[in-house]
Each structure stands twice: as structure tokens, then as C-alpha cells.
Amino acid sequence: MAHPAHSPVQLRRAVASSFIGTVIEYYDFLLYATASAVVFNRVFFSDLDPLVGTVASFGTLATGYLARPLGGIIFGHFGDRVGRKKMLMVTMSLMGVASVLIGLLPTYEQIGALAPILLVVLRITQGIAVGGEWGGGVLMSAEHATSRRGLWASFTNAGGPAGMVVSTLVLAAATAISGEEQFLVWGWRIPFLLSAVLLVVGLFVRARVDETPVFREAATAQPSRAPLVEVLRNHPRSLALSVGVGFGSFVAQSTLTTFSISYAVEAGFTRQAVLNALTFSSAVAVAGVIGYSALTDRLGRRPVVLAGAIGTGIWAFLLFPMIDSGSTFLLWTSVVIGQGVIHAALHGPLAALYAELFATRARYTGASLGYQIAGTGAGLGPVTFAAVLSATGSTVLVSLVIAAFCLLSVVCILVLGETSKADLRSAGATAPSRAR
Template sequence: MSQPHQRRQLRTVAVSGLLGTALEFYDFLLYGTLAALVFNKLFFPDLDPAIGTIASFGTFTAGYLARPLGGVVFGHFGDRLGRKSMLQLTMIIMGVSSFLIGLLPTYQSIGIWAPICLTVLRAVQGIAVGGEWGGSVLMTAEHADGRRRGFWSSFTVMGAPLGSLMSTVAVLAVTALPRNEFLSWGWRVPFLASIVLLGVGLFIRMKVDESPVFRQAKKTDRTGPPPIVEILRRPRTLVLTTGIGLGPLVIQALWSTFILAYAVQRGHAQSTVLAGLAIGSALQLVTMPAAAALSDRIGRRPTMLIGAVATVALAYPTFALIEAGSTAGLMISLLFGRAVLQVVCYAPWPAVMAESFGTRSRYTGASLGYQLSSVVGGGFTPLIASSLLTAGKGGIGYVAAFLAASSVVTVVCVLLIKETRHNDLNATGEEPSQPGTEPARSEA
């Protein structure tokens, strides 16, 4: 393969990972935002408003619970058959299920079947996301060489703020409609629009070559137990890589769903909160590759420790700024929490995932680790935070303590794991070798 073609492929893979993950998170986080705003009224109207909100967040959690299943299933076939085909399939499943949510009748039309169908489609979304993230990260990491692997891998996770930005802008647009129109049909438009994003994403993804690391592994290594068996045979790596993501994913869930309802309860305008979240997502598109590039220079562990320790120290102050009631304090909290605290710990994590497992089980290991962390750190966070807010009689202390505790788990796991940035991705066994001796691939 020529050097110019390799460079073009690396850029195409990076853009594919960015757009693919953006679609996945647009759909996934769009659901979370609307769960906070209207799903309690549309699908759980017979419940007390507070209980209805918790129930709608429960369907949000259902998507997270399904994600490990998607990680195992798509990870298995991604490790056996290839990364590219699984990524195309996950994108199709996500786009179609989101489109169907946009067509779903409400409780008023079909009664109890409305929340049941909503929960099923949410679970299907979760299965698709379970296979998307790990495959996208690996495709980029396995096309890049070790010198800038963190930077290029961050393009995949940049899809999360890009998807969040798109979903926030979409919600801002439809919430500008008169209330009755928003509740009757406006909320459906962002879900229906996902079919357009699906078409664009698939067009880009079809131009991507299969991972060179996977192709080489298929030529030289055709034996071995199922990938999940290799992962569970030595679970320490899975446990630590899972624990690393707990802190940043709790922040992501808090700043994507819970904080919207909380800030509005504290007297902030819904449009102002949504605008702050959108600006924070836009800033992440700058701070995320910067933090990942820093991890290429000083190491994954030091970079993640800076972010996790800062989150422990600043968990309460960031919430106190919202509780104070000023718009300036709200914006500082939204932008700093979203674009700095989460990012510094989160941006190097994809590279760590790719560098911690051998080629035979890398898709399964990266997907399962991320999704398990997502279930605990993301899926239950809105429910936990809402319950803690109630237990604290509206005070934010318990929620801040929960955020700090999750980041302490991240600190411990980062301290226990080895530095991974020099690992050789061409190692096919259970874990990559150290130090990195992989052949250089061309960088753009």
C-alpha cells in the first residue's frame, strides 16, 4: 500500500469514526435530553411528575444495560470477521431504531404499549452503541502509528461531543415551537432526521479499508479460544480499563441529562442551559484532541490523573455555581465541567483501551470495558443523581459526593494500570507487548 493511500486512509478512518460515533451519540443523547424534558408527559402521564421523570430516566438506563451485550456480540464477530462490517451494521441498527422512535405512538394512543415499545427501541439503541465505540476506536488506532495514536484515537470520542452538540441544537430548534406543537409532533423531528445522518455516515464508512493490524493478524494467527474467554482468563486488564472510565462517564451523564432538569429547577431558563451545553460540546471538539495529544507526549496515566484528581477537588464547586443562581456561574460550570474536567481524563482512554488488549480479543475487550463502565458510570447516573437530590432535600452535596467518589475510582485504576502508549498493537495474544516495536505506519 502506497504512503499517500495510507495517509488518505488514516484521514478517512478518523472522519468515519468521528461521524459514526457522532450519529450514535446524537441518537443516544437526544433520547436522554428528551427523557428529561417530555417523555414523562408523553409516555408516563399517569404518574406523579417527579416519579414520571424517574421512570423516563429508567428507559434511558435500559439503553445502557443493553450496551455490554452489544459489546460482546459485535466484539466477538469484529475480532473474528473484521472491524469494518460490524461498524456498518451497528450504524444501520442505530439509525433505524432512532427513526422508529420518531414514529412511535404515545401513551394516549396505544396505552401501556407505548412505554414498552420505547424501552425496546432504547435497548436496541444500546446494543448498537455497544458495538460501535470499540470498533471505531480500534479502526483508528490500528491505522495510526504509535507516535500519535492517542491524538488520532480521540477523533472517535470527539463524536460524543459532536453528537451531543447536534442533539442539543436539534432540541433547541424544536423547543422553540409552541408548547402544544412541540408535544404533538416537534419532539419527533430530531429522531426522524437521524435517517439522513445514517446515509451520510454509511457513505463515508464504505470507503474505509479494513484495519491493517487485523488483516495481518488473520494471516498469521488463526487459532485461539473465543475472544471473551481470552478476556475473562485474565480479568485484571478488563477491570482496570473499565474502572478508568467511571469518573469521566459519570460527568458525561450528569452534564448531558441530569444537569438540565436540575438547573431548570434552580431557576435557570431551559434555553440558557441548552445553549451552555451546546457551547461546552463545541469546546470539547478543541480540548479533546489537545488532551489526547498531551497523552502522546507525557503518557496516558499522567494525563488521566490530572483530570481525575481535578474532578475530585472541584466536584462540589462546579455544582455550587449552578445552585447560586447566576447565569455566569451556570455557564462556568457547564463549560468547565464538560470541556475540561471530563475531557482531560476521557480523551486518552480510547487509546488505553486499544493498547491494553491483543489483536485477537481487542474489539471484545475494548467494547466490553467501555460498555461496562457506561452501564455503571452513565446508565445509572441520572437515576442515582435524582435520588440523591431528593435524599438531600434538594441540596447538591450528595450528588457532588457521588461524582467525587466515581473519580476516586478512576484515580485508583489509573495508578494500578501500566503505561500503555508504547505498546505494540501487532501483538495478537491476550495483551500487547511492551515496549512498542510495531512497524511505523504513515501519519497524515
């Protein structure tokens, strides 16, 4: 039943705000991921061996992912206490400022070791910001919706690959404008500096959305304890299983969107050819995330996520041989099918699923914390795989690790059960069913 405070107009605004806001946040966050694969190893770690520099560059990438749970806790606490909208305004501002400062950062040749140190600090700031952004964006859509929650919540997750499309397109344009040589000197800074323009647009859109009616209703009662304590005391099982479900998704995601870039360039493909394939695969992933999530409103979250996890685990063994073939067609096939068709089924429905696991006054904290702890897999994946490849020279072990984490996702989604019938207006989301 629709709650009288729910407004179709506000739902549309909330969905648009969540999508655009996440596009901007992930444009900034994933721009760094792309740059870490093709630029930062030569700009901020120029005194290191190229392969070692790549590992170090991915290491700074990992710090952003490791900071995301902290952002989930901080912004989740205040989002559950004072509201979703206010925190989303802060997270967007924090991300935009950090990205602009990265664009202004001196290189290693200019200020020495201070350059990578400042890079890490700004990356941590980005991680804290995006750690608070995702949960609020999902809840703004999910808590405004009265039906088809999987579809509406998925626009937040669709903003991730959409942000990747924008970031890679802008990087490609910057490369074309500056040229290959000047790109490493100043061209790479352009996409980061453009974050200032995106920030203004995003804040304007977000300001027009009201607080969610679900939160306003729940806010009339004083919470008995801090949201984090509420999650750890009353929802430990949901939190642990949500981390397990998402971890495989994030390890695979970082492989398809970050590690594969560096690997393909090392295999002989031009940077532009790899970025073109990644851009197209991300565009396909936007449609895949939304389409699969809409399907979960009919079939349930569990069967779709289960199929995505199994498919992604199998694809891990095909990805690297296809890249090693040297065929541009197979390169495109490896990332387009992997990211846009298979992985989207695993990742897209997680937005609604996470929102359905926690009570309203702890939902921002619980959903954010589970998702962002799982998100550390995306940060640890590339640096771990780069180190493994450096030590062994074999991609089979990398594929085995990816498949193992996808198996973890399979086990956790089976244990977790079905969540699509949960009522977000109740004191706590309805307990997941064991069977449909």
C-alpha cells in the same frame, strides 16, 4: 516503524469515518438522553408525579447504558473474527432505524402502557448498537495509525460531544419551529426522524474505508478460542482496571450532560438556556478531548487522565452551588469548565488507552466490554441522583458519590500504569509499564 500496509489516505478516511460515525451514533443516543430530561417524563409518563416521572424517564435512559456491554460482546466477537468495518456498518444501521422508530412512537395518551414498553425496547436496541460502535470506531483509527495514536483514536471520543452539539442544536431548532406547546406534541419527533438522513450519509462515508492492516495481518492466524474467553482468561486484570478507570468518567459525564439539565430546569432556568450552555460546553469538549489526547502522545496517558480525574472530583462540589445561584453566567461556567475543560482530560485519552490493553484478535471485544461496562455509570448516575435528590433534597451526597468514583479512576490508572508505548501489531499489546 510503519507497516507497509498502512496508508496515510486510509488513515485520514478511517479517522473521518470514526468521527462522523460516532457523531451520528451519539447524536441518536444522546438525543434520547436530552429528551429524557426535558420531554419523555411528560410524553410517556404523563400519569405520574413530575418528579417521579423524571426518575422513570431516567430509568429508560439507564436501560440503554445497561445494554451497551451486550452490544460490546456481540459486535466485539464478530469484529474480532470477521473484521471491524463490517460490524460498524451494522451498528450504524441498527442505531439509525431504532432512532427513527422512536420518532414514530405513539405517546402514553394514545396507547397507554405499551408506549413506555416500546420506548424501552428501542432504547435497549440503541444501547446494543452504540455498545458495538465505539470499540470498532476506535480500532479503525488506532490500528490504521503508525504514530500519534492518542490523537487519531481520540476523534472517536470527540464524536460524543460533537453528537451532543448536533442533537441539542436540532432540538433547539425543533423547539423554535414548533413552539413550546407543540414541541411536546410533535416537535420533539423531528430530531429522531432526521436520523434517517444522517444514516445515509454515515454509511456512505464508512463504506470508503478499508479494513485495518493490523487486523488483516492478525487474521491470517486462526484464533485459538472465542474473543470473550481470550479476554477473560488472558486479560482479566486489564479488563477490571479499564472498567474502574472509565466508571468515574462516565458518572461525571452523565451528571454534566444529563442530570444537570433536569436539575437546572427545576432550579428555575429555562430549557433553552440550559440547552444553550450544554451545546457550547460540548463544543469546547470536542477541542478538549482532541487536545488532551494529543498531549498524551508526549506525556503518556496516565498523567493526563490522572489530572482529569482529580479535577473532575473537585468540580463535583462546585457544580450544584453554581447552578443554585440562579446566575446564567455561573450556569455556563459550571458546565463549560466541567465538561469541556476538566472532564475532557479524563475522558478523551481513554480511546487509545483501551485499545492498548488487549491482543488484536480480542481487542474489539476487550476494549468494547471494558468501556461499555464502565459506561453503565452514565446510565445509573442520573436515575440514582434523581432518586437521592428526591429522598434527601441534598446535592452534597450526589457530589460525594461523583468524587468517590473519580477516586476509583485515580486508583485504577495508577495501578494500570502507562500504555502509550504498546505495539498494536504484536500478538498482544505490550504490558503497561509501572513507571515512565
